[in-house]
Amino acid sequence: MCTMDKEQANKLILAGERSQAVRRKLVERTPKSAAVRDQGEQALAQEIVGTVKLPHPIYIDHADGPYxxxxxxxxxxxxxxxxxxxxxxxxxxxxxxxxxxxxxxxxHFGIPSTPQQTLADIVQAAGPCVDHVVFCNSGTEATMFAIRAARAFTGKQKVALFDGSYHGVHDYALIKVDEASDRSNPTHTFLGAGIPKAIGDDLMLTLPYRDESAYDIIREHKDDLALVMIEPVQSSNPRLDAGDFLRGLKSVCEECDVLFMLDEVITGFRITYGGCQAHYDLKPDLATYGKAVGGGLPIGAVGGRQDIMNTFSGKDGAPYIFTGGTFSGNPLTMTAGIAATTYMRDNQDEIYPYLMEQGNRLADEVNSFCESRQIPARLMNAGSMFHLVFTPGEINSSRDLSSEWRIAEREFYLHLLGHNVIVPGIHLAFLSHAHRPEHVDTVIDAFKASFEDLQADGLV
Incomplete structure (x- = not known):
């Protein structure tokens, strides 16, 4: 194992024969992607999140199963x-x-169709906290509407989220912890420009993840705090050992008359059919959904206690909130969601144990390899979702992640792509039910070979 400063690492990359070779190979075999990138720069202000730059993104033509x-x-x-x-x-x-x-x-009809009601029934039956549900077009919209409902229902203004969490791209979600602040009482800054300073100053709190000092901060701000929202599995730190912390958090929120929300946009219908609510036997006041519930088409959903959900309609005297969306509840998305969730429901006894088994096998194999080679990396996983982190220490929250190894991390994903395994640029990766054991074996071999490439170049 080696450590190096930034200047040393940059020099090694220039001299790293395997990194240079795989980059050349990838550029040579993707000329059409390079041409599309050149054309796209004339019109597109920003690409969607892709994969490693070669220096161009890879453009996909088609997909099937695990490919x-x-x-x-x-x-x-x-x-x-x-x-x-x-x-x-x-x-x-x-x-x-x-x-x-x-x-x-x-x-697209613009007015309701029966698939919307059918999918609502499915989500209601699957989600332990879901008395009623509202559909929208993305996870971002779901968390935005949930915050609005919580403020209307409680009459309070502040919302708390946790360091390392991700809740979408609206202004209230793009809050990140100030890395220089106290771990047990963090302050925050913004993830990008263009967000009013008053949002951070007056309306948001940042809480420390997996740290019980968060409970005291909630108690301190309870008179102004409408909602505490948390990813039950953080995308930056995927793991399934936060049950005690989450249950303690729910208890403190009940004590302080603060609403408690699980953001299950990623974990819903993935960790188990009932999401992390079912996995942890936890019933929040609100939950947000997205991703898997739409069967691969754009979707978001808010579900929760009936009295809170009444804010979406003004029923029974609840304060009414305004929501909308041209494509909310559109029949294509609802149909895809019905097909996917029905299949997952009817086959849940096979699908979810399999995903857990294969995800754990992948992580165990990779982590054993890294330990045997003294490579400062660990594959964090929560079943079928995983994130490779480069650090020699223990990971309890995103603040334990180190930027020291960012060059090694970048080159690792380059080598992985060279071995024909593709991971998104956000580096949160997923297995699916279409990945059979032989595909997972290939992924494990690709991880090991990529680490060997890094070692040969002196990066780890």
Missing amino acids: LTDIDGNEYIDLTGGFGPNVLGNKPEVVESALQEQITKGW
């Missing part, structure tokens, strides 16, 4: 999972056939 194929014809084992929705893999037949049937009837 993605780019426009140059290169096939990859897909670990992007569509950023989470594709629990059943790419283009599952059960969803494809349902969509083909719906398209013959029409794909």
Whole structure:
């Protein structure tokens, strides 16, 4: 194992024969992607999150099962999972056939259709806290509407979230911890420009993750605090050992008359059919959903206690909040969601143990390899979702992640791509039910080979 400063690492990259070789190979085999990138720069202000830069993104032509194929014809084992929705893999037949049937009837009406009610019934039955549900178009909209409902219901203004959490791209979500602040009483800054300073000063709190001092901060601000929202599994730090902390958090929120929300946009219908609510036997006041519940099409959902959800309609004298969306509840998304969630429900006894088993096997194999080679890296996983972190120490929260190894991390994903395994640029990766044991074996071999490449170049 070696450590190095930034200047040393940059010099090593320039001299790293394997890094240079794999970069050349990838550029040579993706000329069409390079051409599309050049064309796109004339119109697109920003690409969607892709994968490692080569220096160009890879553009996908089609997908099937556990595979993605780019426009140059290169096939990859897909670990992007569509950023989470594709629990059943790419283009599952059960969803494809349902969509083909719906398209013959029409794909956007603007007024309600029966698939919306059917999917609502499914989510209500699956989510322990869901008395009623509202659909929207993304996880961002879901958390934004949940915050609005909580403020209206409680009459209080502040919302608390945790360091290392991600809740979408609206102004109230783009709060990040100030790394220089006290771990047990963190302050925050913004993730990007253009967000009013007053939001951070007057309306938001940042809490320390997996730290019981968060309970005291909630008690201190209870008179102004409408909602505490948390990812039950953080995308930056995926693990399934936070049950005691989450249950303690719920208890403190009840004590302080503060609403408690689980953001299950990623974990809902992925960790188990009932999400982390079922896994931890935990019933929050509100939950947000997205990704998997739409079967791979754009979706968000808010579910929760009936009296809180009444704010969406003004029923029974509840304060009414305004929401809307041209495509909310559209029949294509609802149809895809029905097909996917029904299949997952009917096969949950096989799907979810399998995903847990294969995700744990992948992590165990990779971590054993890293330990045997003294490589300062660990594959954190919560079942089928995982994130590789480079650090020699213990990881309890995102603040334990080190930027010291960012160059090694970047080059690792480059080498992984060279071994025909593709991971999203956000580095949160996923297995699907379409990944059979032999695909997982290939991924494990690719991880090991990529680490060997890094060692050969002196980066770890």
